[in-house]
Amino acid sequence: QVTLRESGPALVKPTQTLTLTCTFSGFSLTTSGMCVSWIRQPPGKALEWLARIDWDDDKYYSTSLKTRLTISKDTSKNQVVLTMTNMDPVDTATYYCARTRLLNGLDVWGQGTTVTVSS
Amino acid sequence: DIVMTQSPDSLAVSLGERATINCKSSQSVLYSSNNKNYLAWYQQKPGQPPKLLIYWASTRKSGVPDRFSGSGSGTDFTLTISSLQAEDVAIYYCHQYYTTPWTFGQGTKVEI
Numbered sequence: 763q764v765t766l767r768e769s770g771p772a773l774v775k776p777t778q779t780l781t782l783t784c785t786f787s788g789f790s791l792t793t794s795g796m797c798v799s800w801i802r803q804p805p806g807k808a809l810e811w812l813a814r815i816d817w818d819d820d821k822y823y824s825t826s827l828k829t830r831l832t833i834s835k836d837t838s839k840n841q842v843v844l845t846m847t848n849m850d851p852v853d854t855a856t857y858y859c860a861r862t863r864l865l866n867g868l869d870v871w872g873q874g875t876t877v878t879v880s881s
Numbered sequence: 882d883i884v885m886t887q888s889p890d891s892l893a894v895s896l897g898e899r900a901t902i903n904c905k906s907s908q909s910v911l912y913s914s915n916n917k918n919y920l921a922w923y924q925q926k927p928g929q930p931p932k933l934l935i936y937w938a939s940t941r942k943s944g945v946p947d948r949f950s951g952s953g954s955g956t957d958f959t960l961t962i963s964s965l966q967a968e969d970v971a972i973y974y975c976h977q978y979y980t981t982p983w984t985f986g987q988g989t990k991v992e993i
Contacts, residue, residue, distance in 0.1 A: 808986070809923075809931065809974055809985040810985070811976075811982060825882050825982050858930055866940075867978065868933060870933075871932070873930055
């Protein structure tokens with residue numbers, strides 16, 4: 763059974779750096795064709811794709827956020843980490859991680875973690 | 882970036898009736914070498930993460946009821962719910978994974 767779980771702080775202050783961890787099970791990020799993405803959703807708004815890391819360590823980022831984002835993986839721990847610098851109240855959202863296998867869409871999602879940016 | 886535009890933003894459909902959601906991409910998401918459209922549809926209910934319904938524009942994910950179907954190619958796509966059930970009340974999103982950055986539509990809210 764494939765599962766993903768997001769973890770990180772619920773509250774961060776403006777200008778701080780956010781670090782989120784996606785811990786997964788049921789698949790390996792060393793398997794060809796496997797990818798993990800981060801997606802966020804501000805309250806009452808649409809989904810926004812943020813970043814993706816592939817089995818071969820290729821990394822891709824949102825155009826508007828790429829200067830603030832870093833994605834990495836630790837295959838020994840089955841984890842993917844996203845950092846976002848210079849947090850602002852507009853970054854308040856639920857952050858999800860999700861798996862892609864062989865580019866068949868985002869087929870399994872975590873439950874999400876809610877992050878509020880406020881002083 | 883590829884812009885995904887859904888229509889309508891919301892629709893109300895009677896139980897048992899058909900619901901149709903459209904999605905238009907600002908450029909083609911059809912990969913000519915394998916003739917696949919890199920387009921997916923998701924369903925999101927309140928307080929839940931999105932759930933994949935359809936990928937490759939028309940391939941239903943295992944376990945998804947067959948009243949959900951996807952169609953279209955190139956830049957124009959449709960998600961159809963053939964006979965709306967109460968549990969289908971949700972927001973539906975289209976998503977292109979043809980090229981990074983991946984992008985989503987703005988969502989379509991389906992109500993009874």
